Amino acid sequence: MNGSNDAVSPSSTSDYLLLAIETSCDETSVAVVRNGREILSNVISSQIETHKQFGGVVPEIASRKHVESITIILEEALREAGVGLPDIDGVAVTQGPGLIGALLVGVVAAKSLALALDVPLIGTHHIAGHIYANHLVGDIVYPAIALVVSGGHTEIVLLEEEGKFRIIGRTRDDAVGEAYDKVARALQFPYPGGPYVDKLAQEATEEIVLPRSWLEPDSYDFSFSGLKSAVLSEINRSRMKGETPDFSALARGFQQSVIDVVTGKAIRAAKEFGAHQMLLCGGVAANRGLRERLSSLCEEAGLPLLIPPNKLCTDNAAMIAAAADLKWRRGQFSTLDLKAEPILSLEDWSV
Ligand code: KG4
Numbered sequence: 001m002n003g004s005n006d007a008v009s010p011s012s013t014s015d016y017l018l019l020a021i022e023t024s025c026d027e028t029s030v031a032v033v034r035n036g037r038e039i040l041s042n043v044i045s046s047q048i049e050t051h052k053q054f055g056g057v058v059p060e061i062a063s064r065k066h067v068e069s070i071t072i073i074l075e076e077a078l079r080e081a082g083v084g085l086p087d088i089d090g091v092a093v094t095q096g097p098g099l100i101g102a103l104l105v106g107v108v109a110a111k112s113l114a115l116a117l118d119v120p121l122i123g124t125h126h127i128a129g130h131i132y133a134n135h136l137v138g139d140i141v142y143p144a145i146a147l148v149v150s151g152g153h154t155e156i157v158l159l160e161e162e163g164k165f166r167i168i169g170r171t172r173d174d175a176v177g178e179a180y181d182k183v184a185r186a187l188q189f190p191y192p193g194g195p196y197v198d199k200l201a202q203e204a205t206e207e208i209v210l211p212r213s214w215l216e217p218d219s220y221d222f223s224f225s226g227l228k229s230a231v232l233s234e235i236n237r238s239r240m241k242g243e244t245p246d247f248s249a250l251a252r253g254f255q256q257s258v259i260d261v262v263t264g265k266a267i268r269a270a271k272e273f274g275a276h277q278m279l280l281c282g283g284v285a286a287n288r289g290l291r292e293r294l295s296s297l298c299e300e301a302g303l304p305l306l307i308p309p310n311k312l313c314t315d316n317a318a319m320i321a322a323a324a325d326l327k328w329r330r331g332q333f334s335t336l337d338l339k340a341e342p343i344l345s346l347e348d349w350s351v
Pocket residue numbers: 025149150151152153176177178180181192193194195198282283284285286287288313314315
């Protein structure tokens with residue numbers, strides 16, 4: 001891995017405090033986590049209000065906002081945790097994947113802190129963070145299957161053992177969250193529209209049944225662009241007939257299709273790979289319908305399921321500390337030439 005140095009050992013084997021920074025997209029977040037699992041603070045400053053007017057994240061604005069907030073959020077995280085900088089034993093930061101300008105702000109801040117405090121630096125993979133958010137809420141039993149559903153990623157990841165990531169399926173086009181946001185826009189909701197579509201789908205009394213994109217019978221990959229187009233053409237068809245489109249029946253149809261496919265594939269993967277646990281993570285894991293369906297399918301299959309609370313599903317720095325802890329405990333630290341990587345392999349980041 002770029003900027004890694006396996007030769008150093010952890011400075012302490014007893015209690016340790018990791019300070020983590022996450023700036024990969026539109027949340028500036030800093031957390032202080034004890035022993036990789038106990039959250040002392042997890043301060044998140046969202047830029048949603050700024051990006052809303054543009055209907056999506058504007059990368060250049062995101063970077064500037066991170067620059068404006070990072071020091072304030074850092075101070076707040078330390079204050080909330082009741083610790084000072086000299087108490088910090090290691091600094092973790094999202095190295096990638098993400099928006100390059102946004103990542104850079106966190107990486108530069110983390111390197112400066114690690115250098116000034118003379119403590120180890122750990123460049124961390126954003127998706128490993130989403131997955132290990134589960135370690136903040138319970139013990140992970142291996143082998144485990146992680147269903148990662150976020151605004152930028154949709155993946156089924158096999159963890160044969162701790163910190164070893166193998167991607168067995170991924171989206172071939174839109175990420176689930178991206179599809180939610182695009183459909184939400186067509187249903188006239190503001191960005192990010194996932195939670196609005198979720199709510200409307202829950203309240204719907206009718207459902208317009210939409211296609212399921214299963215792809216090849218043995219595939220764990222996903223495709224959501226056809227489903228998104230199906231929603232758009234339903235809206236157009238109604239309007240051309242002079243009718244008002246039934247947004248709630250469409251939201252329900254869209255959500256049911258997404259949930260059937262993502263849960264169906266995740267359960268099949270768990271069976272095929274003999275998983276002892278299912279992990280749900282990423283921003284879309286906040287979806288009520290998805291949580292409920294996956295819970296009942298896992299119960300039927302006798303498969304224990306972990307789902308982080310909503311605050312740990314969307315982007316936050318505590319999850320970055322939880323993933324960085326994998327490297328901390330193995331003394332796998334980064335060097336100060338660590339670079340922000342907009343594209344970064346999860347499998348290569350394995351311990
Ligand atoms: O993980 P995340 O915070 O950012 C990325 O790393 O991408 O995920 C954000 C995504 C957005 O697309 C948002 O619309 C979606 O998660 N989301 C939801 C819900 N809450 C957030 N999608 C569906 N239902 C929800 N309740």
